[in-house]
Amino acid sequence: MNAAVKSLGLSLPGFVLFAALGLSVADGSGWIGVALAVAAVVLGWLAIRGLATHFDTQGWARLGAPILLGLLILVLWEVTVRALAVPFVILPPPSAIAVKMSTSLPILWADMVQTVVKGALTGYVMGCGAAFLTAVAIDRSPFLQRGLLPVGNFVAALPIIGTAPILVMWFGFDWQSKAAVVVVMVFFPMLVNTVAGLSETTAMQRDLMHTYAASYRQTLFKLRLPAAMPFVFNGLKISSTLALIGAIVAEFFGSPTLGMGFRISTSVGQLALDMVWAEIVVAAIVGSAFYGSLAIIEKGVTFWHPSQRG
């Protein structure tokens, strides 16, 4: 314990001290600022190592280590950019991005609603729902399954994003075309996962249902769908990332004058890099929240699975 206190007690305050020093002298200080930032990073890394070697079983250390690394990178980024006076168009400092985010909240919110809620979420629900129902429907025909699974696997590996210009041409510039791109992107990963999940039961389990004289419907709802849930959630998680990518990239091919993809491409054109970074931060938060809430639902639904029992 003594060694632990020694290593953390020295490195953590050292990191804070050098980070504060670096931030306060940063503007145009040249290599002095960079040296301070590097010192802060070295001390911060020592603190992470201290956490990892002495407290690796504690919950707060598992949370603290990645947060500390994030802080470390932010400090290095902020101080270096300001100390070396890196041009704004190449890399704006994090503080400028935070200021931009707080001053343009209405724009960011409107873009988020247009792209995420209208485009990505609608397409996600439609695509995943259609894929799930298709998987249940073809489940009764082994012939279709044998044919559709390889084709689905093949299509899932293709650059589907390339259909975006075609779908934008068909469905117009508004959110309908974005939702269509998302439907096409999420359909096959979801289908392949659900079909794989539905064939996950063992012969023993199916025989048991058979001895109970269970009908097809009863077997489906009481045994096979619950057993398929880990796979279904895997498909839903993969699709959640694809949905956001699809909705944003589809806007590069044409969109009304709002939306995250539209804002990114026009702000890049105007060299307003702080706005681009603000949109990326929003995308990151939305993406992680989406994924995180799926993970929480998964934990509740598939509590029986070995990976959740831990």
Add this chain to the structure above:
Amino acid sequence: MMRNLLSILTVVAAIIGLWYAACIPMNMHEATQQAQRAGTEVTPATASERLQLGGIALAVKNPTLWRGSFGQDRPRLPSPDQVMTELWNTTGAMALSGRAMSKRSLVFHSWITLSATLLGFAFGTGLGIILAVGIVHSRAMDMSVMPWAIASQTIPILALAPMIIVVLNSIGLQGLIPKAIISAYLSFFPVVVGMVKGLRAPGMMQLDLMRTYNATQGQTLWKLRLPASMPYLFASLKIGISASLIGAIVGELPTGAIRGLGARMLTGSYYGQTIQIWSALFAAAILAAILVGTIGLIQRRTLKRMGMQP
């Protein structure tokens, strides 16, 4: 094997059949327009009345004009044979006449995209493996870097593409490198996650055996961990290379590039050249299939020689 092939062929035939059927309502407006100009009776008679109707209703009212839906110059949905003809004309036919590297040839555009894909893939895989080795050997890196690597999967990183291009452009990097960096970024994370799993695959017994041999960490890595990680490496390489290809294609979009498959799609969508978009899309699909297939082949041969697969 035979049964599988039969099912796959049935599914593919069904898709092609559906595609042909979809061509009729999609292109019906244009078909009736042309027929009227040629002096044929069309119901309803005026163009504005026809615009009120959906494609399917129009097709039902004019069953004699279905033929006109195929073989148009700029159809909303080109038929499969049109796409295949265009694909052959811009690849095989041009190669046979010795103009494979002409600016109108898809072989040339595929090569531009492929070179960025492969360069980025090599970068991404190399970096990914190095980071995975670091994570497996350092507790601090495992605790601090790994959560970020996983979280980054949930972020729509493709949204960064336009910014990376513009930033690199402003410091004088153009052409291949920016696209390769986007590709590297996309193929990097699957490799890290897969390789960390793979390098941890050897069991306690095997690691203990290495210890009784008095093997150094380097020797354990080289003789036990790396060979044991090969199945995981190949699985993530397959994901990585298709992600790389997507990265290279999307990387061509925001700059208005004139060379590469993404550029073909973009110019196609600017000028309403639907057949050109579709043929570029199929070229990308074929390229993806070849790349994934090649890695699958290398995987099979390597694992066979290592005795990991019968």
